[in-house]
Amino acid sequence: MNRKHFLSSFIAAATILPAFKTLANTVENENSSFKTPPYLKPGDTIGVTSPAGYITLEQVQPSILQMQSWGFNIKIGDTIGKRDFTYGGNDEERLIDFQKMLDDPNIKAIMCARGGYGFVRIIDQLDFSSFKRNPKWIIGFSDITVLHCHLVKNYGIASIHSKMCNSFPDDWSKAEPIQIETILSIKNALIGEQMGYTAPININNRIGKTDGILVGGNLSIIETLAGSNSDLDTKNKILFIEDTGEYLYSIDRMLWNLKRTDKLKDLKGLIVGGFKVKPDDAGEEFGKTVYEIVMEKVKEYNYPIAFDFPVGHQRNNFALKCGVNHTLIVNETGTVLRTV
Structure with a gap:
């Protein structure tokens, strides 16, 4: 991926719902x-x-x-x-x-x-x-x-x-x-400020709008936790993934694991952040891009998908609240992710 094309910023205050803060007691998300x-x-x-x-x-x-x-x-x-x-x-x-x-x-x-x-x-x-x-x-x-x-x-x-x-x-x-x-x-x-980010349009994006709890993180970590007491529950969630220093075949293998363990099946939406890929070894070219690898695994599903999101092992790695309700909008002008 060419991370020079990343474009991210806080959503203008006028376009985001007013912030809701709690300073004393634990609250449950709506x-x-x-x-x-x-x-x-x-x-x-x-x-x-x-x-x-x-x-x-x-x-x-x-x-x-x-x-x-x-x-x-x-x-x-x-x-x-x-x-x-x-x-x-x-x-x-x-x-x-x-x-x-x-x-x-x-x-x-x-x-x-x-x-x-x-x-x-x-x-x-x-x-x-x-x-x-x-x-x-x-x-x-x-x-x-x-x-x-x-x-x-x-x-x-x-x-x-x-x-x-x-x-x-x-x-x-x-x-x-x-x-x-x-x-x-x-x-x-x-x-407790309202959080909101944008990412530019990507031709591989899948258009749509959804709401859900945001979960995710490093792809290789998520894969290795499968079957353990820390196994990530993705059902009815918006999942975000990122990784660094992995070969394309390894990314493909990890995403097959997510697919075979049904972590991609019942998502509300998928966000793909930065992926710093190791160059293929000579004579061992994998033949697919990260975009193609991801879309192959989710082609039968209908939820929105956003690529090139500003999260991962890169400078434009913004704070995301895991376990908090978010709205994800993917349309002809780009991607918007904001807390509800």
């Missing part, structure tokens, strides 16, 4: 059993932890300063700066640190410092009993897709799929507009 954690207000605390890959305190410092400028307090977890080969500390250290964040009533949101690999190694040992009683926003993407899927499957609690600490610019004054816009989308999601 027409769903999903719970939305309380939105943040100035003075609330965000915990920063690394349940997957290794990251230093110096590397998370720009994100800490930026979130503090938004009026939030920051609590740095014990895993920041710890290292066990590729991980942010060993399994026990990462488990204990994340559990503390889940259980601490003074922490209103948890920002995962980076992705990489490792969350699946601790997910089944986490105790979510306190979190269920007092939900809080959990933020991250890539490997953190494990947690987004787990929350959908087991608790119906909303979370935020977005950039993490390692994506904040070192110097805000020199940051590109797209960096600023995507980082600010995290703040807007946390404080």
